[in-house]
Amino acid sequence: MTSPAPSLSIKQVLLCGALIVTLSMGIRHGFGLWLQPITQEQGWTRQTFSFAIAIQNLSWGVMGVFAGMLADRLGAFRVLLIGAALYAAGLAGMALSPTPLMFAMTAGVLIGAAQAGTTYAVVYGVIGRQIPAERRSWAMGVAAAAGSFGQFLMVPVEGQLIARFGWHTALLALAALVLLIVPLAFGLREPRQASAGARREQTILQALGEAFKYPSFGLLMAGYFVCGFQVVFIGVHMPSYLRDKGLSPEVASYALALIGLFNVFGTYTAGALGQRLAKRKILAAIYLGRAVAISLFLLVPLSPLSVYVFAAVIGFLWLSTVPVTNALVAQIFGVAHLSMLSGFIFLGHQVGSFLGVWLGGYLYDRNGSYDIVWYIAIALGVGAALINLPVKERAIVRTVPQPA
Structure with a gap:
């Protein structure tokens, strides 16, 4: 289960991969800023907006599986080009x-499919194949940190675009900006012979059968479900939650930016620690830390200071699960089908995202409060911490050769 010899430089892979994730994730993290402007002007409920973003996350998860298969078979380059075009559209x-239906199709289905082809699963497949195993977790941490920096960089920009030009023009400006992924994709174009050699050990069906029979794969998927529920609920609904409590829109923008800034440090730290410590224990600590942070946020008096402290703490834990989980998948199953297997793990994340964002809007419209969803997020965090502890980290030993 050794990695193929690298054919792209580490600097090139990290630079282009990081910039792509910065653009894709940075734009995506700011969607919560559009909730109130769009619903107020269009006369829609929060559930309408939330449902579209929920569809986006579900589309991202489902299409991520196929994007991963294509990236493993054809290389990341073509998938990134398609993803960038879909993102702009x-x-x-x-x-x-x-109409709400058209909004769900564009903000939901199209952007979700675009994110599947321009974010972690595809980029991490290249990292797994091109960077040696002893540096893989660290490299994935660098890429995840870049996505977090994109949030820190892009969310205030998106807020300013909305304030200065209105939400329509702001979205059109982002549509043009996201096309920068196209030239960056050339930096992740792998020679066909380099990526083809990694696929001779198993077919797609054999790799899937092996993964789904291995209990740790299901445990990682279940933990990722909780990750998606928590971060997407907070990212989309926290701006409206804060405005409902009488805080200014700037507090929400700064809070989301702080989440992105501190997640730069959190994801890098998690990736670096994953080279030295048991990854399952790192994941358990992250999920338990989120549950504690949310509990304290709800207990202390709400103020801009308490919001910023919460944003910093939850930001440190925000996407720090990503490099550790993906490095663990590569460590257990190898890198030949890494994009596809990461796509399946991420499908669990996106099912959680769907429920988190939709349930937030549904229960708010029903009860006029987000309290129940906050409590669910706390309970799920504790459960995810316990779920990750039994994960077996050793590589699978394949005793019988499996022809391609």
């Missing part, structure tokens, strides 16, 4: 949608 369509 989805953002433009989001700005021009006159």
Whole structure:
């Protein structure tokens, strides 16, 4: 289960991969800023907006499986080109949608499919194949940290675009900006012979059968479900939660930016620690830390200071699960089908995201409060900490050769 010899430089892979994730994740993290402007102007409920973003996360998860398969078979380059085009079309369509159905199709289905082809599963497949195992967890931490820096960088920019030009024009500007992924994709173009050699050990069906029979794969998927529920609920609904409590929109923008800033340090730290410590224990600590942070946030009096402290703490834990989980998948199953297997793990994340964002809107419209969803997020965090502890980290030993 050794890695193929690298054919791209580490600097090139990390630089281009990090910039792609910065753009894709940075734009995506700011969608919560559009909730109130869009719903107020269009006369829609929060559930309508939440449902579209929920569809986006579900589409991302489902399409991520197929994007991973294509990236493993054809290379990340082509998948990234398709993803960038879909992203631009989805953002433009989001700005021009006159009905909730069209909004769900563009902001939901199109952008979700675009994110599947421009974020972690595809980029991590290249990292897994091109970077030696002894540096893989660290490299994935660097890429995840870049996505977090994108949030820190892009969320205030998106807030300013909305304030200065209105939400329609802001979305069209982002549609043009996301096309920068196209030239960056050339930096992740792998020689066909380099990526083809990694696939001779197993077919796709054999790799899937092996993974789903291995209990630790299901445990990682279940933990990732909780990750998605928590971060997407907070990312989309926290701005409205804070405004409902009488805080200014700037507090929400700064809070989301702080989440991105501190997640730069959190994801890098988690990736670096994953080279030295048991990854299952790192994941358990992250999920338990989130549960504690949310509990304290709800207990202390709400103020801009308490919001910023919470944003910093939850930001440190925000996407720190990503490099550790993906490095663990590579460590157990190898890198030949890493993008596809990461896509399946991420499907669990996105099912959680769907429920977190939709349930937030549904229960708010029903009860006028987000309290129940906050409590669910706390309970799920404790459960995810316990679920990750039994994960077996050793590589699978394949005793019988499996022809391609």
